[in-house]
Amino acid sequence: MAPAILVSELVKSFGSTRALDGLDLAVETGEVHGFLGPNGAGKTTTIRVLLGLLRADSGSVSLLGGDPWRDAVPLHRRLAYVPGEVSLWPKLSGGEVIDLLGRLRGDLDPHRRDELLERFELDPTKKSRTYSKGNRQKVGLVAALASNAELLILDEPTSGLDPLMEAVFQDCIREVKAEGRTVLLSSHILAEVESLCDQVSIIRAGHTQESGTLAELRRLTRTAITAQTAQPAEHLADLAGVHGLRIDGTHVRFDVDAEHLDEAVRRLSELGIRSLVSHPPTLEELFLRHYGDELERERELAQRFSDDRR
Amino acid sequence: MTATGSELTGVAPLTRFVLRRDRVRIVVWIGAIIALVVSTVASVHGLYPTQADLEQVARASEGNAAAIAFNGPAQGLNTLGGQVAFQVGAFGLVVVALMSLLMIGRLTRGEEEAGRSELLRSLPIGPHALAAAAMITVAGMDLVTGGLVTVALLSQGLATAGSVAFGLSFALVGLLFASVGLVAAQVSDNTRVVYGIAGAVLGASFVLRAVGDIGNGSISWLSPIGWAQKTRPFADEQWWPFLIIIVTVGLLAGVAVTLSSRRDLGAGLMAPRAGRPDAAPSLGRPVGLAMRLQRGSLIGWSAGVLFTGVAYGSIADSINEFVKDNKALADIIAAQGGGSLADSYLAMSFRILALVGAGFAIQSTLRLRSEETSLHAEQILATVISRARWAASHLVVAFGGTIVILLVAGLSVGLSDAAVTGDAGAISKSVGAALAYTPAIWVLVGLTVALFGFVPRATALGWGFLTVCFVIGMLGQLLDLPTWVEDVSPFQHVPQLPAAELTLVPLAALFVVAAGLTAAGLAGLRRRDIG
Numbered sequence: 001m002a003p004a005i006l007v008s009e010l011v012k013s014f015g016s017t018r019a020l021d022g023l024d025l026a027v028e029t030g031e032v033h034g035f036l037g038p039n040g041a042g043k044t045t046t047i048r049v050l051l052g053l054l055r056a057d058s059g060s061v062s063l064l065g066g067d068p069w070r071d072a073v074p075l076h077r078r079l080a081y082v083p084g085e086v087s088l089w090p091k092l093s094g095g096e097v098i099d100l101l102g103r104l105r106g107d108l109d110p111h112r113r114d115e116l117l118e119r120f121e122l123d124p125t126k127k128s129r130t131y132s133k134g135n136r137q138k139v140g141l142v143a144a145l146a147s148n149a150e151l152l153i154l155d156e157p158t159s160g161l162d163p164l165m166e167a168v169f170q171d172c173i174r175e176v177k178a179e180g181r182t183v184l185l186s187s188h189i190l191a192e193v194e195s196l197c198d199q200v201s202i203i204r205a206g207h208t209q210e211s212g213t214l215a216e217l218r219r220l221t222r223t224a225i226t227a228q229t230a231q232p233a234e235h236l237a238d239l240a241g242v243h244g245l246r247i248d249g250t251h252v253r254f255d256v257d258a259e260h261l262d263e264a265v266r267r268l269s270e271l272g273i274r275s276l277v278s279h280p281p282t283l284e285e286l287f288l289r290h291y292g293d294e295l296e297r298e299r300e301l302a303q304r305f306s307d308d309r310r
Numbered sequence: 311m312t313a314t315g316s317e318l319t320g321v322a323p324l325t326r327f328v329l330r331r332d333r334v335r336i337v338v339w340i341g342a343i344i345a346l347v348v349s350t351v352a353s354v355h356g357l358y359p360t361q362a363d364l365e366q367v368a369r370a371s372e373g374n375a376a377a378i379a380f381n382g383p384a385q386g387l388n389t390l391g392g393q394v395a396f397q398v399g400a401f402g403l404v405v406v407a408l409m410s411l412l413m414i415g416r417l418t419r420g421e422e423e424a425g426r427s428e429l430l431r432s433l434p435i436g437p438h439a440l441a442a443a444a445m446i447t448v449a450g451m452d453l454v455t456g457g458l459v460t461v462a463l464l465s466q467g468l469a470t471a472g473s474v475a476f477g478l479s480f481a482l483v484g485l486l487f488a489s490v491g492l493v494a495a496q497v498s499d500n501t502r503v504v505y506g507i508a509g510a511v512l513g514a515s516f517v518l519r520a521v522g523d524i525g526n527g528s529i530s531w532l533s534p535i536g537w538a539q540k541t542r543p544f545a546d547e548q549w550w551p552f553l554i555i556i557v558t559v560g561l562l563a564g565v566a567v568t569l570s571s572r573r574d575l576g577a578g579l580m581a582p583r584a585g586r587p588d589a590a591p592s593l594g595r596p597v598g599l600a601m602r603l604q605r606g607s608l609i610g611w612s613a614g615v616l617f618t619g620v621a622y623g624s625i626a627d628s629i630n631e632f633v634k635d636n637k638a639l640a641d642i643i644a645a646q647g648g649g650s651l652a653d654s655y656l657a658m659s660f661r662i663l664a665l666v667g668a669g670f671a672i673q674s675t676l677r678l679r680s681e682e683t684s685l686h687a688e689q690i691l692a693t694v695i696s697r698a699r700w701a702a703s704h705l706v707v708a709f710g711g712t713i714v715i716l717l718v719a720g721l722s723v724g725l726s727d728a729a730v731t732g733d734a735g736a737i738s739k740s741v742g743a744a745l746a747y748t749p750a751i752w753v754l755v756g757l758t759v760a761l762f763g764f765v766p767r768a769t770a771l772g773w774g775f776l777t778v779c780f781v782i783g784m785l786g787q788l789l790d791l792p793t794w795v796e797d798v799s800p801f802q803h804v805p806q807l808p809a810a811e812l813t814l815v816p817l818a819a820l821f822v823v824a825a826g827l828t829a830a831g832l833a834g835l836r837r838r839d840i841g
Binding site: 048051052053054055072073074076077079081083085086087088089090091092093094095096098099100101103104105106124125126127129130140 | 583585587588686697838839
């Protein structure tokens with residue numbers, strides 16, 4: 001089956017700013033795809049190109065087998081979208097907005113709508129101007145989830161939701177997935193991506209850094225090891241693939257590249273392992289690894305400012 | 311911590327911030343008003359170079375109820391200053407009032423509605439500091455405007471007392487409508503409604519003084535614009551009516567402070583009502599949404615046109631009566647040849663009402679841009695609605711609303727005229743005369759759509775087109791503009807019914823231009839990025 005979304009070498013500039021710089025993205029039908037990147041990386045711009053709101057400067061974009069710029073109207077019949085900042089008409093009530101968007105898309109399911117209103121605990125009679133950020137977001141979510149669209153494009157859909165509603169959202173997405181529908185989920189909430197997504201793409205400065213299943217991404221990266229040894233932990237620094245080594249007598253902590261894991265554990269074993277904790281990298285660590293240089297720079301800055309203050 | 315003045319802590323930096331942020335807007339407003347006054351002085355100078363000229367025009371104007379209805383009481387018309395005050399006074403006062411109420415609404419309720427006030431209010435600033443900074447800014451604009459008007463008149467060699475009185479009337483009328491705007495900003499939690507309330511007060515002020523000035527002048531005392539004109543610049547100034555304005559400003563400011571202290575940030579006086587839990591069937595198509603969004607605005611503009619139209623229409627007959635009794639005036643009309651004075655008056659009324667109607671049409675078209683920048687359009691366009699269909703939904707309201715407003719204009723003038731004269735023929739005559747402006751207004755809509763399609767950031771220039779048409783229509787003859795400049799305005803090509811014959815060719819040409827501009831704008835919209 002053709003991929004639901006296939007983007008390659010996508011470039012989009014606004015004046016002198018190159019917002020997208022050769023971005024690639026492939027989302028297979030039926031998968032929940034996490035779309036990660038820091039603020040300003042180009043996630044929303046990509047989504048707007050996918051919706052046919054922006055025209056790509058170069059590169060190819062295919063959405064549900066069509067060209068989102070040329071075939072926007074027929075393609076939109078098959079997708080539902082939740083913007084990152086759900087901006088509502090202040091005069092209309094939440095219920096009116098949900099019905100309006102559903103009817104304009106043409107597939108509002110009234111039973112599903114009522115069920116979702118209840119699950120998200122949203123009062124549909126309130127005027128939009130009086131909703132909080134979280135409640136505005138709920139309006140957008142109910143409007144999109146009440147459809148039977150085969151593709152959901154969600155741009156940071158849960159920003160402003162409380163943990164309880166976050167759980168409701170995750171349940172809804174699992175139901176959508178069980179029905180074989182496709183979801184593109186741009187998010188900052190890594191726990192959410194970790195628990196929902198089959199595939200993840202990490203972008204930076206308009207360019208795709210890495211893409212694959214979580215397991216694949218993990219395999220490419222380091223495992224964290226914390227151990228207590230019988231003998232003082234020495235001579236570990238010369239081990240290949242070891243990073244961030246910290247030794248405190250018989251207590252040792254380091255990260256090790258996947259291909260050197262075996263050797264590192266063998267060396268520890270020679271020292272007599274008293275306790276050993278190892279865990280695969282969290283998505284947060286994966287994510288930060290791609291922005292490690294930025295983090296490094298930020299820490300240097302913080303250090304310099306605190307030195308200045310002294 | 312300072313206990314004293316804590317209500318207003320932070321006013322100075324906030325005022326500097328407002329001045330910095332709105333500096334272009336402030337300079338443009340003041341510059342436009344001063345340019346208007348200066349060019350009027352120059353043209354009056356040129357038109358009536360000798361005292362004999364002034365005496366002649368004064369005699370003509372004193373009997374011209376139409377001119378009095380639009381300009382103000384006939385006082386000191388045989389002086390240069392008096393003519394300037396007559397020609398630009400009422401119009402200038404309305405513009406300075408608009409400047410003040412739009413600025414104050416934007417700086418207070420507008421900021422609050424956008425959520426920016428909340429951020430500022432979290433800082434150590436007093437609860438009234440934001441409103442005070444807005445008021446100081448607008449009062450400063452009014453005083454600078456008034457001061458510059460005085461300086462401009464003095465530099466043309468006009469009398470000192472009259473120049474000061476005229477400048478002061480600009481400053482104080484501005485201040486008064488800023489206060490009206492400030493009160494309105496406490497009442498409603500919606501900036502558009504704030505403009506509507508303050509604008510309605512301004513409209514009522516203009517109409518009350520028009521009705522009063524045509525009569526014995528007593529009704530004009532109900533109008534703030536009337537108060538300003540009662541100070542009689544260049545015609546034996548009497549200063550005490552300024553006191554009424556100053557006291558009223560004080561009272562309104564007190565009301566605003568009281569209301570503001572009693573309400574929550576972001577709220578109005580009226581608690582928001584609950585809405586429908588689901589959408590009515592009409593809200594299932596883009597045009598249903600566009601109508602829903604613009605309904606209030608169409609009703610508001612129509613009400614303004616209705617009110618003004620009834621006032622104009624009921625005056626029409628008094629002009630006929632007047633002509634019967636006035637041999638001198640009858641001679642003037644006979645010398646002009648052609649239509650009767652009443653018909654010329656009606657033709658001018660319809661031109662003004664059409665310009666007002668164009669205000670609605672431009673605002674309605676600009677809704678496209680505001681829907682885009684507020685990210686509302688994005689959600690509509692992510693559904694099955696094409697760009698053309700989305701744009702068409704708002705244009706249906708702009709084009710259709712134009713017809714509605716012109717119908718209201720024609721009916722209100724015609725019915726009130728017919729009610730006075732008992733001549734039912736006035737109704738169809740008026741409706742036809744008003745509707746003749748339809749293609750002219752549509753040309754302005756088309757120009758705005760073209761901007762929206764090709765230079766979306768500049769869409770608001772639509773108001774600029776209307777301003778140009780307004781200046782040409784209202785002041786064209788006075789400013790003695792060359793014909794080709796006047797021809798820029800589509801309104802100049804509309805036959806001046808009922809004073810002139812109906813000619814279809816220019817109307818058809820305007821229609822074609824409007825259609826072409828709209829089609830071009832939509833084609834541009836299809837090709838550009840949204841947002």
